[in-house]
Amino acid sequence: MTTSAIAVSGLRKAFKDKTVLDGIDLDVPAGTVFSLLGPNGAGKTTTVNVLTTLLKADGGTAFVAGHDIATEARAVRKAIGVTGQFAAVDELLTGQENLQLMVDLNRATSGDGTGIVKDLLERFDLVESAQKPASTYSGGMRRKLDLAMTLVGNPRIIFLDEPTTGLDPRSRRTMWTIIRELVADGVTIFLTTQYLDEADQLADRVAVLDQGRLVAEGTPDELKRQLPGTHVRLRFTTVDQLDAAARLFTDSTRDDEALTLRVPSDGGTKSLRALLDRLDESSLSAEEFSVHTPDLDDVFLALTGHTTEVVAK
Missing domain, CATH: 3.40.50.300 (P-loop containing nucleotide triphosphate hydrolases)
Incomplete structure (x- = not known):
């Protein structure tokens, strides 16, 4: 003990x-x-x-x-x-x-x-x-x-x-x-x-x-999991692919300049597999794929209303 x-x-x-x-x-x-x-x-x-x-x-x-x-x-x-x-x-x-x-x-x-x-x-x-x-x-x-x-x-x-x-x-x-x-x-x-x-x-x-x-x-990790905001970031090579993916994931956020789509996710393997399967079923392929989770900066800001620039004495 x-x-x-x-x-x-x-x-x-x-x-x-x-x-x-x-x-x-x-x-x-x-x-x-x-x-x-x-x-x-x-x-x-x-x-x-x-x-x-x-x-x-x-x-x-x-x-x-x-x-x-x-x-x-x-x-x-x-x-x-x-x-x-x-x-x-x-x-x-x-x-x-x-x-x-x-x-x-x-x-x-x-x-x-x-x-x-x-x-x-x-x-x-x-x-x-x-x-x-x-x-x-x-x-x-x-x-x-x-x-x-x-x-x-x-x-x-x-x-x-x-x-x-x-x-x-x-x-x-x-x-x-x-x-x-x-x-x-x-x-x-x-x-x-x-x-x-x-x-x-x-x-x-x-x-x-x-x-x-x-x-x-x-x-x-426990503190970071308390915050919503975990998402999958997909980057495509053409606007047409981005448009098609945005129609597929209606709750996503797109960045036309970067040709990226931000799709809410819990980051678990099951949800990630389902996301990739949906892309494959629609004959879509992302050039880049990454999972992003909130960091302690996000946790700190959410809890205190302050940025890390003032996390001092």
Whole structure:
């Protein structure tokens, strides 16, 4: 039976007269990636700050690594690692010195931590730059160093608050690989991100937070299936073929310039076979055939009324 790394019930938080978290419930199984999405001001970072004991909740309960965040804050902190939106590295120190500093500050590590530093430098491909000041690092290198510093205490639950914001595509994918490796080792990841493709790629489950309330939760595929809009796109070589297909599928939408027809479908093999059979019976052949399903951008827009451009803190 899968245990819960994070269990939240009725969590509430307000700042003066503004309610930021309005009784949210979450359950994050151990060894998975859980992604929290939401527009600006939705309460994502507040959720992270409450669960990591940086803020006190006004109501509800939350257990992280089996510890009550209200009464066992010290035990929670020992069990978790936190990487914020901006790399928390000392630019005056080298990469190795930053890691060594974390070792020295972590009472749980034994010895001088030389082996831990060496292993982390190798794991994050930072050996060649280990003796260089962090001020000379690229954005991607800083994020890798920041995450490496988080792992000094070998936490089993890691909170990543928009870990790839501002990184180039190659650096983002490097971080994705590192996150997948951590999960493969049994680490639980609580991820907030402004990139919906990131949640789609990494998350086992996704929750959408809007105005302090959870408006949806499920696997990425489950959320996408909630939306209508799955369709088959057919492209023809002539207008006559397009006309004939449009008469055949009366509920379709045509694009005369692109010579394409968009036919509503559930995307299942049975309906696709029926569609192709109808084309064949009418002696029609599409030059191109593709199935399109709603993505998380579509889900997010439908649920919150916001585009992904504002899916940030």
